[in-house]
Amino acid sequence: MSQAPKYISGEEVEKLLDLKELLNSIETALGNYSKGKDGGVVQPVRLVVPIEKHHGHLGVMPGYSSSDEALATKIVAFYPENKDLPTHQAWVLMQDPTNGSLNAIIDGVSITSIRTGIASAVATKHLANPNSRILALIGAGVQARSHFKALSLLQSFDEVRIFSRTRASAQKLAKEIGKTAKVCSSVEEAVEDADIITTVSFATTPILKAEWVKPGAHINAVGACRPDWRELESRLMQESVVYCDSRDACSQEAGDIILSECDVFAEIGEVINGEKQALWEKTTIFKSVGMAIEDVLSAKIVYEKYMHQLKQDSEYPA
Template sequence: HLPRASLLLPALEAALGNFSSGPAGGVVQPLRTVLAVPGHGGYLGVMPAYSAADDALTTKLVTFYEHLKDSSAPSHQATVLLFDPRNGSLRAVLDGSVITAKRTAAVSAIATKLLMPAFAEVLCILGAGVQAYSHYEILTELFTFKEVRLWNRTKEKAEKFASSVPGPVRVCSSAQEAVVGADVIVTVTMATEPILSGAWVKPGAHIN
């Protein structure tokens, strides 16, 4: 367990810099391969990468089953495999679900640090799942917001979220109520149709 989620930022900022540098950055990362699982409504994603700067060879395997979102099984399940780049030997098998939650939120935090308006006061989170918790954790650690708003399709999950995090959270009855006037907006839902309207977003607000 990380004592602070923000400890991930230096390594991720370096990795993003290497990736953005193209061939000079020494990162080889092809587009992920996604395999449909006919008859079961699921998908398997494979995401390999190599970093010359870290001499690290790894791949992430993730399954996604949309129809399981209301069951006891997670909709996303992931495993990260770490190999020895010198000979291809498997060195470690890691819980990819935890890594995904922490890494995704940390990358959002980097973007927020660079792009959010000065003197941001209101954080809005749309969704109340795993990513909502990880985004709340790192964004409230790094930045001081006067208000945190939350909306979720299922109000019970939103209220559970609000009662389980350390700081005050205002549960909103609609996405519009949560978004209007917010300085930083986080969209972390399973929605297959739009939930955020540009007309609600204040000028200069940052959206993750």
């Protein structure tokens, strides 16, 4: 008879996930994904159920990595209009790939938040000018925070500019970041001369224009994960070198790519594998819509550490 699955909370996820370890493991997974069958990653484009009546969406994201022996499915609800609840709610179901049994249900809000910032950090490591000093964050919610933390693993910033639709949320984040943070009154002001721009908003029409972006800047375009939503204007997409997390997923979900009809130069995994160049001296965009394999690898690290700790606690009770 199978055992009851463990429940691992968001607090535990945050304690157990080491960001540097996760960065290495997501970088490897993105590379494996872009190797196709040879990489051993199985990840269909997620299933999305629109809940139009309530302005929400439900996404189902299964993934398997044979080299990591890790199998999991994330169920994620995103409701941009939520006020008292987070706009994203998620659970990761971790299964034993050898027999299919359910090992754990892991909080997916924390995993989504952390792994998305780390995936952008992997792209930034390859695509941004190594002397980047000014970071602009457009949006000041969960992802703005996780991106600041993840990008800070690569370097420290002289200035962190923040713009959000609600000034109060930008002010709150600026206080958390400290003296390098500056609240801006417009997207244009935030991105002027910025070396790295990260758009993490719920905008559905373009908010970032080509004429405001410094040539050679790197942009992580993280929001706009529906085919009719966008954050970046068409000219910016067309005139930059565009990288993405998954061509398959972006061709179905990324409004910034679909509506601008821009070329996609490479998946970031192809850069990691040395098959495509990192043209960091040009203006680069990393368009992500989020990949199940990132959740799978995060869940594997969390689950293994959680089980190790349980074993230690039972062998050496306090």
